[in-house]
Amino acid sequence: MINVTAANFETEVIQASMTTFVLVDFWAPWCGPCKVIGPMLEKLETEYAGRFKLVKIDSDQEQQLSQAFGIRSIPTCVLLHNGQPVDGFMGALPEGEIKAFLDKHLPAVEELESIEEEAEALDALAEGDVEGALAKLQLAVETDGENDDARFDLVKLLLQLDRDDDAKVAFAPVIAKSLAVRRLDSLNRWMQARDAQATVVNPEARAAELQAAITANKRDFEARYNLASMLWANNQFVPAMDELLEILMRDKSWNDELARKTYIAILDVIDPPKPKVAEGQVPPEDPTVATYRRRLSSVVLS
Structure with missing residues (x-):
């Protein structure tokens, strides 16, 4: 007191x-x-x-x-x-x-404990302690299953560690919710891209084939989108967004705006966690994310 x-x-x-x-x-x-x-x-x-x-x-x-x-x-x-x-x-x-x-x-005890575990996980990740961060995020989700921010960070980290099966298990409780929550939907799209890539027998030959198709016809949006998906699946986020921008510059509404939706999903995935700031203040934005948000706005609004 x-x-x-x-x-x-x-x-x-x-x-x-x-x-x-x-x-x-x-x-x-x-x-x-x-x-x-x-x-x-x-x-x-x-x-x-x-x-x-x-x-x-x-x-x-x-x-x-x-x-x-x-x-x-x-x-x-x-x-x-x-x-x-x-x-x-x-x-x-x-x-x-x-x-x-x-x-x-007041927030429930479980919610507070989960938020605290999540914050400690992000601190550990910033210090390079990946395993420590993973353990903290798993505990945060176990403590409060409704902590979607912690679940997002957990699934994202598991995917970055190529532990896709574990990521799917962690994501399973919010599959239905992902239809209404954009960030969760973005994770789901990334997992789907990785699943599709896993079925490709010869990735190098497939990438060369798609690149050849694009060279022959810059409006081969199907080939360009498939190439972007391959790049995204392999964590090559910036090249993937560059390919999607090429589609958007030529046809914003192609395939029910699939290029725009995928571009936004990639931004959600690569956007690092924001530090908590006082109300009215704006947290700093990652330079790459800021640049590619501006490029998307420029294309979509043109």
Whole structure:
């Protein structure tokens, strides 16, 4: 529990709420109900073990903050996240009702643990510890099967390690969801391209055949798309997008916009995980991804 004033409000409340829920307890020393609910909130903060942060504001001493939140009576509690009020309640509610209020908004323990494992995995990957990252991502998905970001990173890493069978097993629980979630659909398209490539008996001869067909007819979109798929399957992402751009420059709508959809899928696959930033800020974008997004926009909008 932290006592907040105007001097530390920005740090202890607004900035803190960017990474966790913050419960603000507006109270005063003379307020009887405040003396009842205060210890209860402190107990719950300990019990919830990091799922929210409790801060207290003396309404008499910090009248400007009280006015900013429109406090009309005390005790009043306001829950903030991402710098904004989410919900609140007035009065010394029973412990059970406060728990119900918190549980309505706070992430579950499993979700928090999964997010933490995912973050540690990305740190390990940045440090070159591939096996450590793989173990962390697997644990993140096991802890919270609804963590699609962790599952995306897990399947992507398995594919990069040429462990396609393991990737399919990890992806299986979200196959149906992939029809509605673009990033998951992009992974599915990559796996399908890899499966198709695995059936090619002589990849070098096939690539030469496709290149010859393109040289003879630059509008042989079927050959150009098949070449792009081969390149994508072999992790040659930039050359694959270059081939798809050639199709888009000549016929944007070819084959129900297959070239555009595949191009976007490749961008999704190669786009590295973004670091978490404060609301309103834009995370840095990978230079290759940024360049090829601009090229796609230039072609599609021309």
